[in-house]
Amino acid sequence: MTRAAVLGAGSWGTTFAKVLVEAGNDVTLWARRESLAEQINSTHRNSGYLPGIELPDALAATHDAAAALDGADLVAFAIPSQTLRENLLGWAPHLAADATLISLMKGVELGTTKRMSEVISEVAAAPAERIAVVTGPNLAPEIAARQPTATVIACTDEARGAAVQARCSTPYFRPYTNTDVIGCELGGAVKNVIALACGIGQGMGFGHNSVASIITRGLAEIARLGQQLGADPLTFAGLAGLGDLVASCNSPIARNRTFGERLGRGETIEQAQEATHGQVAEGVKSCRSVLELAQHHDVDVPITAAVDAVCSGAMTPRRMVELLMSRSVKSEGSRPVTAP
CATH class of the missing domain: 1.10.1040.10 (N-(1-d-carboxylethyl)-l-norvaline Dehydrogenase; domain 2)
Incomplete structure (x- = not known):
């Protein structure tokens, strides 16, 4: 079973964590607010971002990023794009040396005009082939409600992209691979x-x-x-x-x-x-x-x-x-x- 961490408990981060759990992975979701992590653990809900959606019992949440990252060989980032660099500077020391790093973010960094995968590569000192991007028509509430959707897993390393594809495939979430990051x-x-x-x-x-x-x-x-x-x-x-x-x-x-x-x-x-x-x-x-x-x-x-x-x-x-x-x-x- 893959050990995964999702950093960011907004609507898309929580939804992707749900997808990963339902695809058979061991998942920990990091929330910036401790009260939100407690709500997810006690009620299996994230009412502020995904009202009406019940989260899997197996989804664990924490306010401690180091704990979330401990032993994770798949790490997904789901925070506002302009905050990635600052947050990743603190998280990078806790990333496993060969972990697959996944960007769920859709933005270009102000000042540097770098894409999110480029920021991850730079700050985490990770080669491009370790970084994947999940993108496509990913409206979180619909996916959280298990409505059928397709998505793209983009990675320059075809084998790694296919591995991510396998780890997040569910009956309602169908990923395709692409090497054009x-x-x-x-x-x-x-x-x-x-x-x-x-x-x-x-x-x-x-x-x-x-x-x-x-x-x-x-x-x-x-x-x-x-x-x-x-x-x-x-x-x-x-x-x-x-x-x-x-x-x-x-x-x-x-x-x-x-x-x-x-x-x-x-x-x-x-x-x-x-x-x-x-x-x-x-x-x-x-x-x-x-x-x-x-x-x-x-x-x-x-x-x-x-x-x-x-x-x-x-x-x-x-x-x-x-x-x-x-x-x-x-x-x-x-x-x-x-x-x-």
């Missing part, structure tokens, strides 16, 4: 920003045509950036690209979309944050780091730039739409249209 991570990170844009449009009262247009042009942004960074273009047509994007842009339980809706209705960042009970909409912070990454590689990402301007307070949602719609007309293949 760059493409899978970019798909997950940038889709949060595009989902914010879709939410803003919906909050302003726009309909399905508008949302479909944002999704499609957003996918083009993701693919352009991914191609420049060396990703496989086919990745963006799969679960880590289109699949994750569609789920996040359309679901009323997707955090970034619902956060964007509030901005589109005229709420401030602070008001929207308060209304979501402190749960993190990763795209709000990642939009700046994704934009910086794109600018560094000279890639045009107009939707990301517009969302960043709205989130920073430099632009209103209505002005965002005006600017996007006033861009010069082009071929869909990005070649400018010239007069006959």
Whole structure:
């Protein structure tokens, strides 16, 4: 039986821990708040993040990260992306030398523009082949309720990726493997920003045509950036690209979309944050780091730039739409249209 630790007891971390237990692993879930760890152990519930979901009796929770990591040969990180480096500095000494390290996070680090697997590799001094990424259409409440879903396990080491695949396969959770870590991570990170844009449009009262247009042009942004960074273009047509994007842009339980809706209705960042009970909409912070990454590689990402301007307070949602719609007309293949 695999000994696994999941660090982060939010909705996705708790859900993935549940999946691992139900796939037959010995799992310990680390919670930042001791009271939450006690609630999980005593009631088998995480009512603040997964209301109505009963957790397995075999799932143990702790507030002690060192205890959670003791003997773990599979370690999954499920914390806000911008807090990873700081937390991992304290956790790294407790990681087993050959443990498989799994990123459940979807973001790009502010300041460094590093993907989460790159931060893990740097701070934990772990080679890339020891790091896997779980991504795709992973709306936690649905998975926690055992609704069928597919996901991607991305790892440059095919054998290790297949081992992770085997350790988290259940009748309702079907993982596929992929060696394109760059493409899978970019798909997950940038889709949060595009989902914010879709939410803003919906909050302003726009309909399905508008949302479909944002999704499609957003996918083009993701693919352009991914191609420049060396990703496989086919990745963006799969679960880590289109699949994750569609789920996040359309679901009323997707955090970034619902956060964007509030901005589109005229709420401030602070008001929207308060209304979501402190749960993190990763795209709000990642939009700046994704934009910086794109600018560094000279890639045009107009939707990301517009969302960043709205989130920073430099632009209103209505002005965002005006600017996007006033861009010069082009071929869909990005070649400018010239007069006959």
